[in-house]
Amino acid sequence: MMSSTTYRDENGQYEFDFSSCSVCQYHSLARKTTVLSDVDFVITAQDEVIFFEYKNAAVDGAVNPDAFQRKLNTEEFYRKTAKKFYSSLFLHWACRENETDLPIVYILLIEHPEVDARVRKMLRSRIYRQLPVELQQEEAIKRKLLQKFEVLNLYEWQSSYPGFKTVAVS
Numbered sequence: 001m002m003s004s005t006t007y008r009d010e011n012g013q014y015e016f017d018f019s020s021c022s023v024c025q026y027h028s029l030a031r032k033t034t035v036l037s038d039v040d041f042v043i044t045a046q047d048e049v050i051f052f053e054y055k056n057a058a059v060d061g062a063v064n065p066d067a068f069q070r071k072l073n074t075e076e077f078y079r080k081t082a083k084k085f086y087s088s089l090f091l092h093w094a095c096r097e098n099e100t101d102l103p104i105v106y107i108l109l110i111e112h113p114e115v116d117a118r119v120r121k122m123l124r125s126r127i128y129r130q131l132p133v134e135l136q137q138e139e140a141i142k143r144k145l146l147q148k149f150e151v152l153n154l155y156e157w158q159s160s161y162p163g164f165k166t167v168a169v170s
Contacts, residue, residue, distance in 0.1 A: 014056065014168055016164060021043050023042070025040070030091065036091065037087050038088045039088045040054050048105050049104045055111070056111040057111065072110075078127050081108060085131060103147035105146075108123070110123070111154050120153065123151045132146055
C-alpha cells in the first residue's frame with residue numbers, strides 16, 4: 001500500500017519528507033481485522049527498512065498531552081508499541097515487500113516536554129523486551145527480524161536520519 005511520500009503529524013505541526021524512499025502505509029489493511037495495529041510508515045531506504053511510529057504531545061494545542069504522559073507509563077503502551085511492529089512486519093512481508101531482506105529498524109519518535117533521555121531509555125528497555133530480539137537467535141528463524149530499536153526525540157531523529165527532511169509547518 002504505497003502512499004504519498006510526505007507526512008504531516010496528527011497535530012499538523014511537522015511534515016516529514018520521505019520522497020527519496022519507497023513508503024508504505026498499512027492502515028487500511030490493519031483496520032480490516034480486529035487484531036492488527038500498524039506503525040505510521042514503513043520506509044524502504046537504500047540500506048534499511050525503517051518502521052516509523054511518531055507520537056507528538058509537545059506542541060501547543062496537542063491532543064491531550066497529559067493523557068499521553070500517563071499512557072507512557074503503562075504496560076498497555078509497551079504492548080501496543082510492540083504489537084505495531086509485529087503487525088507491520090506481517091503486513092510488509094504479506095505484501096511481498098523487503099524481498100531482499102534489508103535490515104529492519106524500528107524507530108519510535110516521541111516528542112513530549114517530560115520525555116527526556118532517561119525516559120526514552122526506560123521506554124526503549126521496556127518495549128525492547130517485547131520485540132523479537134531473542135527469537136531471532138533461534139536456529140529455526142531464517143530471516144533477521146529486527147536490526148535495532150530506538151526511541152528518539154526530534155533532534156536525535158534529524159541527527160541520525162538527515163536525509164529525511166522534517167520541517168515545522170507554519
